[in-house]
Amino acid sequence: MVNLQTVKSHNASLKSLGSGLVAVFVGGTSGISLSTALAFARHTTSPKIYLIGRSQSAADTAIASIKTINPSAQSTFLQSDISLLKNVDTTCTEILAKEKRLNLLFMTPGYFTLKGRDETAEGLDRKFSLHYYARMRFIANLLPLLTAAAQDSSASAGFRLSRVVTVLDPHGSVRAGGSGSLDYSDLSLKNSFSSSKCAAHATLMNDLYLEAMAQRHPLTSFVHTYPSVVSTGVMRELWFGHAFSVLLKTLFRPFMVPLEESGERHLFAATSRRFPAKAEAEEVEGDVEIGSDGIKGDGCYWVNWNDEVFPANNRLEKTRAEGGVEKVVQHTDEVFKQVCEEGKSCP
Incomplete structure (x- = not known):
């Protein structure tokens, strides 16, 4: 475990990166994303913060909190239902x-449901879209700004922050005995949907797509984090969600990560030089973590709640060896082409 004091000391040093860092928080009006946005505001100078979500009232409260923490921060709310990829595109266009550059893209959108496949007008399951397709679409659209940040010659402290963080679960597909495999005949689960299969596909496809992005875009680092048990509004769409959340808080309180600590730890994962982009790994002084593919400093990292990287897993290695990365990227590119460029439904 990375000691919490080490985390806080690092975060307190972020002012050395200079003023005007730009960050986008998808799902940023509540939960871990908001907690991280508040930590980002607390530890940086005159940041520009974009919060993306659905609730104007939640955004107003979030922006007021940011202003209280850091009056120099510029906060902008972009209201959007990003379960639709067309809305992701509209938001990214704004x-x-x-902006001319983007230092941090931080994403947590999603929710818990028991209702089964809930198909959007674009032919994608809503939960699957929020946990995977929308997140990867944000990456694809905003990579030019992330690359510009990585090439910013005016960056202070010799460190050009350009990072993507998606919060879900790098080992979700193998947790509790899962197979760590994908159904390549139905990657979007159009014909074989179940809640457990959706969770496994979304987490593993996050893993593999980020690995590909780290290789294709070596100036930006990509981090997939597991938050552990944190008190958020993830169950808000269940009719019994509030009561169940109260019960979970009671049962799991000794094991829960406090929301403010989760924000500090996620800010560490989003800014620490332990997780460098592939192209800068050799230039970093100090500890550099092992990438998700087992290579030190390879640009993609699977990070636990305590800011330590996950160990290698044989089932995930097998999926990578059978061409999982290439198959996931090909499928995702095809979905983006059909849904976003041709306006057709996902196969």
């Missing part, structure tokens, strides 16, 4: 029109 950001691209306003």
Whole structure:
């Protein structure tokens, strides 16, 4: 475990990166994303913060909190239902029109449901879209700004922050005895959907797509984190969600990560030089973590709640060896082409 004091000391040093860092928090009006946004505001100078979500009232409260923490912060709320990829594109277009660079893309959108496949107008399951397709679409659209941040010659402290963080579970597909495999005949689960299969596919496809992005875009680092048990609004769409959340808090309180600590730890994962981009790994002084593919400093990292990287897993290694990365990227590119460029439903 990375000691919490080490985490806080690192975060307190972020002011050395200079003023005007730009960050986008998808799902940023509540939970871990908001907690991380507040930590980002607390530890940086004159940051520009974009919060993306559905609730204007939640955004107003979040922005007021940011202003209280750091009056120099510029906060912008972009209201959008990003379960639809067309709305992701619209939101990204707004950001691209306003910014020349992006230092951090931080994503947590999603929810818990028992209702089964809930198909959107674009032919994708809503939960699957939030946990996977929408997140990867944000990456694809905003990579030019992330690359610009990585090439920013004016960056202070010799460190050009360019990072993507997706919060879900790098080992979700093998947790509790899962197979760590994908159904390549139905990656979008159009014909074989179940809640457990959706969770496994979404987590593993996050893993593999980020690995590909780290190789294709070596100036940006990509981090997939597991938050452990944190008190958030993830169950808000269940009719019994509030009561169940109260019960879980009671039962698991000794094992829960406090929300503020989770924000500090996720800010560490989002900014620490332990998780460098592939192209800068050899230049980093100090500890550099092992990448998800087992190679030190390879640009993609699977990180536990305590800021330590996950150990290798044989089942995930097998999926990678059978061409899982390439198959997931090909499928995702095809979905983006059909849904976003041709306006057709996902196969």
